[in-house]
Amino acid sequence: MTSLHADAVRVLTGWTPVGDGQDELRRAYLAHLADRPDGMWRACPEGHITASALVVDPAGGRVLLTLHPKVGRWLQMGGHCEPGDGTLAAAALREAVEESGVEGLVLLPVDGRPGPVKLDRHLVRCAGKDRPENTHLDVQYVALAPAGARELISEESLDLRWFDWDGLPADTDRSVRDLVARARELV
Known part of the structure; x- marks a missing residue:
């Protein structure tokens, strides 16, 4: 088990979900990780944990979205975990900075430390249009942009x-x- 896998288990075990279906997803993510030592990585055929962050400008009352080239929709920043990511929070922040170009982002603290605000499970063709769909088990954070x-x-x-x-x-x-x-509720 990698340290990132262990961090994901720790984060999801300690996270208090808010909203319909969120606890059910949390339990499904934990079951996936218990069954799949490779469950953090893109190569896991049954699906994999991903990390994303919604970039928010609290003072301006606005959010930054990316027009995703593969999906063709406006989405939050995010993607696959990488071996160099020590934590889920670090993966989400790395993705937010890489995709937005915004320097100085910080993750919104939840219960005193950077934590997820929501989970979302969805199908995507991350290996290309001609490849089968994979399940993304997305752990979603909020990244606060500086003024x-x-x-x-x-x-x-x-x-x-x-x-x-x-x-x-x-x-x-x-x-x-x-x-x-x-x-918006949290900021």
């Missing part, structure tokens, strides 16, 4: 854009809307 934060598009995004809390694109999926609502 005056400026985004920088990377090769992992088609576009980056700030949206007001109530001004999300019309085709934004339910998962992202729920994450934005949860973040």
